[in-house]
Amino acid sequence: MPAYTDSREAHLRRLRRIEGQVRGLQRMVSEDVYCIDVLTQVSAATRALQSFALELLSEHMSGCVVEAARTGRQEGEAKVQEAAEAIARLVRS
Template sequence: MTETAPPAPESLAAREDPTAVEHDGPHGYASDKAAYLKRMRRIEGQVRGIARMIDDDVYCIDILTQVSAVTKALQSVSLALVEDHLNHCVVGAARESDEAGAAKVKEATDAIGRLVRS
């Protein structure tokens, strides 16, 4: 009797976004991964601090100031990721073919549109 392996779980990206596409190889941010993780941990700490402020009944304007700081920090990370994506993924795809480059430009444009709307 041979056992078959269970089906591989879907990627996290595919579960969160049904239109997500799997990507092979290193991502544009790979060389700065440690810096991105450090920034995200700092932002995570800021968000936990905001929750504590709410729990401690801190003045609403002070909380809004911290929310603004987190928002700006996330926007900064987003812009850096867009730049990395354009410089690495889009340029690399454009070198492969016009069609691949156009697909990556469309993907980047859609992502930027989501950022602008958020």
């Protein structure tokens, strides 16, 4: 079972809040709110998504990666390789 099962409710709350921020952006655009204020809200939503990603990644590494490493060095390195690619996508996005 994925590492994040225990904290699933916290993740869902976080994502619902981000969904609310994106709906707030739609309202701002509909109401012709000043661009700079819309951009400030986009930055907030982007940071919230990144924090969610960092939390999920941290749980994944504490769970799946450590578990795999305890099963065998090769298993651990395979999981690390996979996590490293996800980290690269986050850093570059």
